[in-house]
Amino acid sequence: DAKTTQPPSMDCAEGRAANLPCNHSTISGNEYVYWYRQIHSQGPQYIIHGLKNNETNEMASLIITEDRKSSTLILPHATLRDTAVYYCIVRVNTGGFKTIFGAGTRLFVKA
Amino acid sequence: EAEVAQSPRYKITEKSQAVAFWCDPISGHATLYWYRQILGQGPELLVQFQDESVVDDSQLPKDRFSAERLKGVDSTLKIQPAELGDSAMYLCASSPSPGQANTEAFFGQGTRLTVV
Numbered sequence: 052d053a054k055t056t057q058p059p060s061m062d063c064a065e066g067r068a069a070n071l072p073c074n075h076s077t078i079s080g081n082e083y084v085y086w087y088r089q090i091h092s093q094g095p096q097y098i099i100h101g102l103k104n105n106e107t108n109e110m111a112s113l114i115i116t117e118d119r120k121s122s123t124l125i126l127p128h129a130t131l132r133d134t135a136v137y138y139c140i141v142r143v144n145t146g147g148f149k150t151i152f153g154a155g156t157r158l159f160v161k162a
Numbered sequence: 163e164a165e166v167a168q169s170p171r172y173k174i175t176e177k178s179q180a181v182a183f184w185c186d187p188i189s190g191h192a193t194l195y196w197y198r199q200i201l202g203q204g205p206e207l208l209v210q211f212q213d214e215s216v217v218d219d220s221q222l223p224k225d226r227f228s229a230e231r232l233k234g235v236d237s238t239l240k241i242q243p244a245e246l247g248d249s250a251m252y253l254c255a256s257s258p259s260p261g262q263a264n265t266e267a268f269f270g271q272g273t274r275l276t277v278v
Contacts, residue, residue, distance in 0.1 A: 094166075094253050095255075151207070152205045154203060
């Protein structure tokens with residue numbers, strides 16, 4: 052699985068959009084981009100994943116650049132409960148889920 | 163909503179003692195993972211099962227750690243003897259069989275181990 056690079060921490064005002072970047076310049080053609088988050092003392096929670104096209108669900112939007120070397124997770128209206136560590140992962144979508152987590156981005160949502 | 167169940171939630175043990183963690187994956191999920199997460203770091207994969215078979219245990223310290231999933235359902239991770247450096251969160255995750263479209267992993271709440 053390709054490696055990812057994320058900023059160690061970010062701040063966001065409550066009610067504003069939180070844009071979390073991720074670089075994955077060595078991503079292969081068959082690797083998906085996944086995002087998870089981990090709220091303090093809980094297990095990681097799946098957010099969204101995508102291959103090439105932008106994706107949106109009830110939690111977030113995922114924007115993947117055309118060359119697929121970077122992506123951005125967007126939380127459209129951040130709340131205090133979105134304060135967590137966000138992990139960007141790239142992996143092949145077959146053969147199980149040998150996930151390699153990095154250190155992630157610690158997002159602080161402030162009132 | 164189906165969840166991955168783990169127990170105990172917290173465990174304190176003395177070094178050199180044996181300790182065991184239990185995980186019950188989401189029903190029907192053939193793939194089960196054990197991760198270790200040291201404070202301030204991301205989870206690290208220890209072992210992956212496909213049904214009852216180990217498919218990846220390359221990061222499992224086999225001199226003291228063992229994992230089993232005898233009937234291909236629930237799983238146990240054991241440490242014997244525990245060392246101070248084993249203090250961490252131990253996470254279990256499960257996912258549907260490989261090849262299914264939605265193959266994200268679902269995580270349990272973890273077991274926080276403190277070795278004293």
